[in-house]
Amino acid sequence: MSARPSTRRSPDKYNAILRAATKIFARKGFFNSKVADVAREANVADGTVYLYFKNKDDILISIFNRTMEDAIATGRHALAVMSDPIAKLRQVAYLHLERLGRDRNLAVVFQVELRQSTKFMEQFSTTKLAEYLDMIRKILEEGQRAGVFRTKLDTKMAAKVFFGALDEMATNWILSRRTYRLVSTVDPVVELFCTGLCPDRAEA
Amino acid sequence: MSARPSTRRSPDKYNAILRAATKIFARKGFFNSKVADVAREANVADGTVYLYFKNKDDILISIFNRTMEDAIATGRHALAVMSDPIAKLRQVAYLHLERLGRDRNLAVVFQVELRQSTKFMEQFSTTKLAEYLDMIRKILEEGQRAGVFRTKLDTKMAAKVFFGALDEMATNWILSRRTYRLVSTVDPVVELFCTGLCPDRAEA
Amino acid sequence: MSARPSTRRSPDKYNAILRAATKIFARKGFFNSKVADVAREANVADGTVYLYFKNKDDILISIFNRTMEDAIATGRHALAVMSDPIAKLRQVAYLHLERLGRDRNLAVVFQVELRQSTKFMEQFSTTKLAEYLDMIRKILEEGQRAGVFRTKLDTKMAAKVFFGALDEMATNWILSRRTYRLVSTVDPVVELFCTGLCPDRAEA
């Protein structure tokens, strides 16, 4: 019918609802969260939520989109002034895990709630996530040209593996009792990813 | 109230329901699947489902548990007769991805539907998943003792990274148009994991 | 999706819901009636209503259809054994007004609630109502052939006028304090319809 509600008037309310939703979804799960819960947490009336979001799904999607846009923008900006491919990879890992480690609610939503259904995931993976994987891939290709990474590497697959590693770090951290800081996994992961399991043959 | 529903009486019906549920959950998502859908697919009455499963959640959990038990048993059995740690890793990856690649419905349930909520995930990760990660870790430690893997490696983290890589392969395969066979990713992943991104200094 | 619910099992419940709905709709109006009200009046659970009817609209439509089918069947049956066209008209008027006069709830639903919207009315008028008007028209044509009714009469229009007269009698009766019996209007209406306003020139 009508155009996407979006931010009609107050960015404050829009942000408040998004923040509240992240908290509620993280705490109770998306499906078990009521829109009324989100509204109460955001200190707005139930109906107000629908002035800013098309429906409940749209809230979840908006959390994802906004965070990914921030992440990609921040990533691109940070990478722009760097040249060492390994440092760039480390930077991506750092920004990724630091962001989630800083906000457990956001982490839960990203690692758990967003994986609700193929409906969501297909939508996400074909847009923002593909863009994110591509950003990683470009670093790897750059590294290949610079002779820092092996030439015979399948960069598309390697990008997935790298992302998979970060993803697993985040998921594990959430499901653990969080006795450690998530960013503390950045260096080991990057190191492992670059060096591999096997001892440097040079050692031999 | 009553005793825990059992699988004793008719394993046929129990299996039929589990198979039906995997199909339905994969197709429509866990939350959007109705118990009645599962019952119809399994050719039993709605009420019959409750003779075999405590509730809807229990069906999902049972899919997970049974598959994991199979996987761990199959894995242990296959690994028992092998000695090369790298071959063992490759075997784990193969069994993991071959199983999911063979049954897309199961793959969807594992990669998507089981991640419904922290409630499920915490339950899973503290039992079967921990056991699975431990199995991987033991291979790595064995490899360290055999001098095949670097000693300074954090095997716990490396196990997670390895699992994360396999997990991402599976998820990506589901979300892609599946134009390739999932098992085709086994060798590249294992190779990357062992060798790392960087060129062998020996090459130089 | 699924087939029309209709009478799945118990005609008792089906009838109870229809009777309850007639009462509730008559009392509070269709739009202001809650399905829960109907269910309570029928002594069934809310959800049970949906085992027998597709939705709230379907209840209203079912009241109309069932009543009209009864009316047309009863009418045809009664007319079959009669020959005098005027007597037939009187019979139609009698059955029409006696039925509504016997059940004020039904009368209210027919005279008021069913006129909710063009959506309903167009649906009704093109099927059952058209059939009813046609039944009247056939009597008039028969009367013309028998020389009892004027030949130059537009029977289609006269049928509408006759129906309009009965309809207005019913509506007026409902909106009045019902100090009279609805059937008492049968003879005057038929007489007026046959004779007209003007004095018989033969009188002069």
Added chain:
Amino acid sequence: MSARPSTRRSPDKYNAILRAATKIFARKGFFNSKVADVAREANVADGTVYLYFKNKDDILISIFNRTMEDAIATGRHALAVMSDPIAKLRQVAYLHLERLGRDRNLAVVFQVELRQSTKFMEQFSTTKLAEYLDMIRKILEEGQRAGVFRTKLDTKMAAKVFFGALDEMATNWILSRRTYRLVSTVDPVVELFCTGLCPDRAEA
């Protein structure tokens, strides 16, 4: 709380809202029409509607009242200069059907939307409608005194029947595909009403 909203300040806006409401109600039905729809159609803000009308019901009532007041005034005025009772009846029929035939939206609101509930109808029938029926009745009584209409006629009932005939003409016209002009039914109806179905005995 506050005083009854008035039409004083801006008759333009008042009329615009009434015109818009007639259109919207006709198109979507009263219950399915949103006040916001009416406001948009009238090019005013939602809240402005409440400066001119007490609530949504009040808009519908106002459409009825204003139209009836016009109709009765116009009728009285036209009848004042006439003497022949049959001509007067024809004039009433003409004004009635010409008005509705000229504005389909208004016709739909009158024939369909106003019959929403006994709440509305009782309110209407005890005031404006009674007045209208009374106007018709007076013509009939006058005709009786003049010897044009039969003396033994129940004028109250005959007035209802006449109104019922006009009402049915209007309803039928709306529900048909409107392939004819509504006013074309004036003469046949009046003629039928005066002469009746049966052939003039004088003919014999």
Added chain:
DNA sequence: AATGAATGAGGGTTCATTCAT
């Protein structure tokens, strides 16, 4: 054991109305 009709709690969403500007 198996059935499936019946249950009824639950929630996303709409929209008439208000009121601060």
Added chain:
DNA sequence: TATGAATGAACCCTCATTCAT
């Protein structure tokens, strides 16, 4: 007077679960 963002009560319908047969 006019606005339109905000409100929150209201409700249809779904569906997991039960239980009489």
